[in-house]
Structure formats: structure tokens, C-alpha cells
Amino acid sequence: MPFTSLGLVPEAGSTKLFPDLVGYQRAAKIFMTGESFGADEALAMGLIAEIASDAEKAALAIAEKIAQQPPKAILNTKALMKAGSHDAVSAVMLAEFQLFALALQSEEAAEAFMKFMSTRGK
Template sequence: MSDVLIEKSGAITSITLNRASKMNALTRAMYKTMADALNEAAISADTSVVIIEANGDHFTGGNDISDFLNNPPLEDGSEVWQFIKALHEFPKIAIVAIQGNAIGIGTTMVMHCDFAYAAPTTSFRMPFVNLGLVPEFGSSHLFPKSIGHRRAAEILLLGRSFTATEAVEWGVINDEVEDPRKKAREVAEEVAQLPPNALIQSKSLMKSPDHERLNVIMQAEGDLFMRALTTEEAQNAFMNFLMRKGK
């Protein structure tokens, strides 16, 4: 069974993380599958909306540290960057459904989706600095802009987690619901009934003021992130993480 499942139903494409035994930790291969699905949906005349969701108790534990240690995505155009670019540039509607842990990019990708729903069990966390890294996917700009610098500093610099209830209060997600996957499907079906070109044009207008600025910020974040991956500071943090995980 694939670690990422792609399903098409009418105008809706679902991208489902399917590595529940590993808390849906993301490998380079999984990023590639997700990027390809988004790029295909972007040009498909049959698709109006994409749902990103996950099987199991958790949305994602973030990047698979072992995979990143053994095969760090240091090259230009890596699978990680392909996914980041595909979601950032996705012209149609993107909906994310979250439950359990949403770590690292599991939180940052939420800011690039048009609708986001989370279960009461959800815990968001971005422990980039804790791992000797820097924020990615535009989060160094999007979070301070959305929730204020001081609150963002607690989350991005100290690695503080936050709940679905807080995420609603801060405008990070639309709503806290018992069954986020069901809610995402309901909203997707509503979107699928709307005129597709009007949706695309309206989304483009809403995002255009920040679009190019975000491209520059994400490139700067990506350069620093890849450089940080090779530092002794990050390597030690990764090894400590794996040792704690193995206990």
C-alpha cells in the first residue's frame, strides 16, 4: 500500500497520507507523490478542489528524520521544494483536514490552504529551532502577519505547541470540528458546484498582494534551511531526537 493515496471523485481530488504506523512522517518519496498530484490537479479541467488529509490518529509527525539524515534534500528542485512550490502556486481550492499531531510542515502547509478544519485532538507545533533549523514554507512571514510577532515568536522560536481552539481564535484554521475529514468533504462538494474560473480568479486576486513577496521569503528560508541541515548543531539535534524516540 502506498504511503500517499490519491483518489479522484468528480471535481474533487483527495491526497491522503497513509503511513499511520510512522505517524505519517514525510519522506522524500511522499513529497514527490503529493507534488505530482497537486500539479496534475492544477491543470486538470475535471478538478476544482483538492483535499489534503491523513489516515490514522495523526495528521503528520513532520519530516522523517531518519530519511532526512540518510538522504538530505540539499539539491535545488528537491522533492520537498517541489511540494512547497506546487501548493504555494496551486490555482484551485485547497482544503486540509487535520487530527492529532501536526508537526513542522504539517502546520506550515495549513497557511497555504484556503480552508482548514481540525479535530479537538489536534496539536500544532513547529520545532524548527529545537532541531537546529529555521522556519520554512513562508511561515517566518505568514505567522507573524497572521497572529502577531510575539505570539509567533513563542511558536517559531520556542517551539510552543498550540491547540485547535487557539488556531480558530487566531484565524489559522476555519473551525474545530469532531470529524474534520467529513467537514472537508462537505466544503469540497460545495466548492465543486461553483463556477471554476470565477473561483480561480478570485483566489488569485486574494493572494496576489503577497504572492511574489512570499516567493522571495520561501527561497530565503529554503536556502537557510538546507544550509542548516548540514551543520553540526542540526545533526546533534537530530541524533538526540532519534535517541529519545528510541527509548
Template sequence: MTVMIAQADGVMTLTLSRLDKKNALSAQMYQQLSQALIEAAADPQCRVVLLTGGPDCFCAGNDLADFLAGGSLNHEHPTVQFLHLLSQFDKPLIAAVAGLAIGIGTTALLHCDLVYATASARFQMPFTSLGLCPEAASSLLLPRLVGYQRAAQYLLLGEAFDGGQAYQMGLVNEVVAAADLLALARQKALQLAALPATAVQQSKRLLKQPMQQQVQHVLHQELAEFEQLLHSDECKTALKRFFQR
């Protein structure tokens, strides 16, 4: 399994476990993550989901070769299925981020309720350098969170930022030492799991509700633009350079 699943005390922990590829997400991993979220949503014993890549690397983005072999970005595509499940998941989602958080490794965090990271975590959304556009509704959610100019800095220029900068802009709740990261994230997950489940889920629903319809619309729009760009000469040239590195 490239996604390790453990459940205890009301918390389902999903650990990306493909360190030889820096936890780059394959179609198989997207399928495993989607299935885990479906099971978590249906299981009354599961109160909270904790997502991590372990102490060294969160996620280096998509496995591009695998992604390009996945076919059209329709509702059957594993990436598309995961994005819709993630954006509509009704139980608390917590992320613990160390090391690389590239592309979807950053944009997925915009759908999490609590995010904890190390100071040295490296966030980046290098879509334009690959001839692509934002995904996961990040073109909507990131400007709302950090302001337009800063969102443009990270989505247009694709500049990287660290855990401290992520904390300052509100993407991360707390910056912690690497040795304490998973323990703190699990402590917060257990705190949430101990609260009345219906109250927590209704509260999350109320927090998300004002933008939920817009998020789904933008997610669809981004995917359509993303697929068009995938077939452009600019993108093909950029991807060729990427694979030659």
C-alpha cells in the first residue's frame, strides 16, 4: 500500500508512503485516498481524518508520468474523484506537513480544517512553469485566504514559501519542531474526536457552506482549463524539459 491507513480513538490516519518518489501521488494513491475518505465519511466510529506524509516529506505533487497516462480529466479520473471528495468531506480534516508540499501537496491543504507544519516545510504551486493553471479550486481559495497579490505571487510566479511564511498568511495554524509535528497533530485530532460529533460536523458545514457551491464551480472550471493546457505546445515543451532534468 502506498497510503497507510490506521484507525484508533476516533481518528483515521492516512500516511502517504511512497518516499522513493517523495510521496508524489499516483492514480493508485488517489484511489486509495478516495476510498479511505468514503469509508471515513460512512463510519460513525471515525470522527476525524489526519493526513500526513510522515516526518520527512508530505507530498511532491502529482506523479506526472502516471498522471499524463491517466486519460481525460472526467469524473472517472482518480484525481478528479479525489478532489471532489476532499472538497466536500464533512468531517474534520487535519494535515501534518513536513518537507516538500508541492502542487496538490499545497492546494489540498486549502480544504483542510487544521494544518500543522515544520518551519522548514517547503510549499510551492509551480503550475505556470509547467504550462498549466491552478487546480483544487486554489484560484478561488488562495486569494480569499492570503489576498490577491500574495496569491498571484505564489500561483503566477510559482514562488516557494516555508512554514513560517505559511503561518503568517494563515495557511498553517501552528509551526512546530519536526520531532513534535505528528504528536501535536494527533493531539488536536483527539481533541476534536472527543467533542460531540454532530456539533463538530454541523459547525464545519456552516463554515464551508457560503462558498461550497462556488468551490465546486471553480473546481470544474479549473479542470477544464487544465485539460486544455495539457494539450498545448507550451505545456508539452515544459513537461519535456521537466522529464529531462
């Protein structure tokens, strides 16, 4: 995730959601270094549930299993899982937006973008 490499900050709630999913230390390392990761590492971090050679087929199989469950139980479970995080994520997204907007206007970001663009053709 190259945010900091470009002189920016993470956005879209990722500073709340990503550490919640993969742990603070891993998220900090990825955010602060700009390192990328592949499917195997995403699986090991718990970021994804499985790696499928045919993603569409795997998604349809999961959807079929969910569709066989009692609908109200599924809806209520989803609501409960989302209930505690909505306000926290909204607050984080607002803070991220404000810092992202400031970072976009900074000399640091301009220099980082120029450096990034100069290395793209090499």
C-alpha cells in the first residue's frame, strides 16, 4: 500500500479496518513501508478466507450455501457484525479525509509523486 511512499496517508477507513483485520503490527509495517503482499500472505494474515483457482465458481458456491440459510438469521447476523464498527469507521474516515486532503497539497507529496513518476519509465 503505497500511501506513505507518495507522501499521503491511508484513506477509506483503512487505518481502522486494516489493523482490525490483520493486527496493528502488520498493518503498521505495510502502511509505513509501502510493501505489497500476495494472495498467500493475505491468507496467512486472515485478510482473505481462501485462495481459489476459479474465483467466480468459489464465490457462487459460498453464495449458494448462504442462500440455503434462514434469511432473517443471515440479515440479523450481518447487522450485528456491522453494528459496532460503523460509527468508529465513519469517524476514522473523516479524519483520514482531512489529513489526505492536506497531504495532497504538501510539498512532501509533490516530491514523492515526482520521484514515483521519474522511476516508472525505468
